[in-house]
Amino acid sequence: MHPVVKTVLERLGLGLATLFFVSIIIFSAIEMLPGDFGQAILGQAALPETVAAFRQELGLDKPAYIRYFDWALGAIQGDLGTSFSGRNASGADRSAEVVDKIAPRLWNTLFLASMAALIAVPLSLILGILTALYRNSFFDRSVNTATLTTISFPEFFVAYILILFFASLNQIFPSLANVDPDTNFGERIYRTALPAFTLTLVIVAHMMRMTRAAIINLLASPYIQMAKLSGASQTEIILKHALPNAWAPIATVIAFNLAYLVVGVVVVEVVFVYPGVGQLMVDAVRTRDIPVVQGCALIFAVTYILLNLIADIIGIVTNPRLLHPK
């Protein structure tokens, strides 16, 4: 077997193992939350027997490890359980499957994340390469200052500033990004523009500076001097001689930021009233809707592990020592 395939399979195995441990942590963490769902729904006045019956109906009376395996086995088959919300003291059951609750939200989140990524990743790479090429120039310093400024402000502030300029003073984009499953594609892009810009401004600095640093770090290598002495131009040196050796650290930072776009954008969602997973999870925590919280947390974990796995693989396939062993 080619060593790269072997390494990738190893990483995949490690990823699955990580996911297993994370699922245990998620489950235990939620187990340890204070308060009781049954009590919370039925109110302080409920009789202990009623609460017990309610708990039994939800399966909360079973031991924790059995509930964990029920949940984990379900999750492997794509069933994250049934949401607790929609139940109330009268006994009416209008609850929904967790998957059905999360799916449309996840689609929204991924849509916004992809939009932000499609703008931010190429932009950061290009800016990173250009600033490395014209390092210490006026251009370099302005770009660095600008991106550092945007990353230094809290995201809600960036969001409100964008709303001020692009929604209030000049009515170019809507200030609310309210989409629903019936919104068509073009309209979706238009409505999510401002949150996507906000996220772009927040993540560009990190990726761009890493690209710049990774390239500049290599410029001191003897093979770069060799390339200069063989008549290569600055552009050629950076694109052909430095960049191919710089992908591993760049990919890691990009993966980190993409993961953030999926799991860390709740503040931006709130500002733009965007129906994403982040808001769903916050709401679920507030209402103690445990299956939904667990489902969201698991999806976040998968996102992180998957993106880091991809970054690792990029690091491996761009390293000729691993790709072409002796």
Add this chain to the structure above:
Amino acid sequence: MKNKKDNTTLLQIKDLKIEGFSDERWHKIIKGVNLELKRGEVLGLIGESGAGKSTLGLAAMGYTQPGCRITGGQINFDGVDLTKRTDSEKRKYWGNRMTYVAQSAAASFNPAHRLINQTTESTIRAGLKKQNEAFDEARALYDALNLPNPETIGERYPHQVSGGQLQRIMTAMAMSPNPDLIVFDEPTTALDVTTQVEVLAAMRDIVKTYGTAAIYITHDLSVVAQMADRIKVLRYGEEVEEAMTRKMLKSPKENYTKSLWSVRSIQKPEKKSKDIILEVKNVDAFYGSFHVLKNINIKLPLGRTVALVGESGSGKSTVARVITGLLEPKIGSVKFKNRELPPSLKGRTKDQLQKIQMIYQMADVAMNPKQTVYDIISRPASFFAGLTGANLRKRVVELLEQIDLDESFIDRYPSELSGGQKQRICIARALAANPEVVICDEVTSALDQIVQEGILTLLGRLQKDLNLSYIFITHDIATVKAISDEVVVMNEGEVVEQGLKSEIFSPPHPEYTELLLSSVPEMDPDWLTDLLKARNY
């Protein structure tokens, strides 16, 4: 390609001055050097580190390293003054009419590209040849340079071939555009001697065949003697003298030039000794599953020096690791004064640790840069001998005197010392423990010839004064001759031969010792030619 040799001047450097920026100010690196090179001629530039030879070699191409600037003079290449040209104009010369061969081929090839693409990159960029034409010619060059599998070796990546092969491929890269001038910057310094011979021969042949003019930079006189028609000696950025190779070797005028021979002139008469202080017995050692040492037996006589000689990868440093207990042997043992030492460092008593001390090759990294000389030397003195306060300070001063440094050094940091002084401090640190055996691992390899001489003389004197026994690990035969009583030759984890210096250096030799000894360059300019003849190349 036709031979370009004729008697016209290709390169003329006039009163060149170069400055470099460090420590917040500009320092003069080249102080008005003149240089002339005819087409097809090979000029050797020699000097010690800091002489400015690399800077001058790069300047011959009109290139200055980042942080350097040309402050005066002319560099006329084929009638064009390169000092007056912009970088983009000079790029038309680089990799086209002038090329460069760097010291470390392993670091100078881009790890991300195939060798043949790198070999032909500048030729294709300059539009001298089409890709397949350039590739064919590169393969022909690989063949001419005696590389194995010349048809396919170019498809490999740099990490897939050996150091000696990489250095030859870099020569092919330099030859690819059929340049007028090649600058060789210490191209064989990082190679083992047996590899060096092949690379030198390949480079010399190819330069002669095509009549390419070359500047050959090195600190090794015997190497330059094989390569150059003419030799220029540099010191502190100034010319010391210049002469035709044979004349320079026979009758150097300046004292400085004579001193470059100095290490070769130290000769220590060997002495026998019956008392064995340290013995390595039947040792086998592994790194993981890799068998590094195979049945090693070495005896160190009391008050004598045993030189461990071998090329990189022969296992000589691993022997030191086994003796000091850093690496536990799988089989066998180390005996000190006829008592077996515990195999691992952890099992040894303070007393056992104290008796065996080590000095390393890179004095720079063997010292904590944040500690003063006092901290560095006093630590073993207080740890082993339990000295404190005024006694400790007295001991440190005494040690400094032993290594010919005075008390004024006591508060300095390693960064405030020269290379030779750093190595002296490392010696003092080893002495501070009052050892009986000192293991010197390539302690002079990173030093200039004259500094080497000083360190070797010092070690010799200390041996006499303190009755020390040395295990001296080195790859340099001249150093072995200078200091040893007995010699152990190692190859691929095995002891090839062991005996008194006079026995080892007089024939008949085992095959490997013969190869090793005959590969050491000699001052004779005909040495390489004769050697190749003898080996039937």
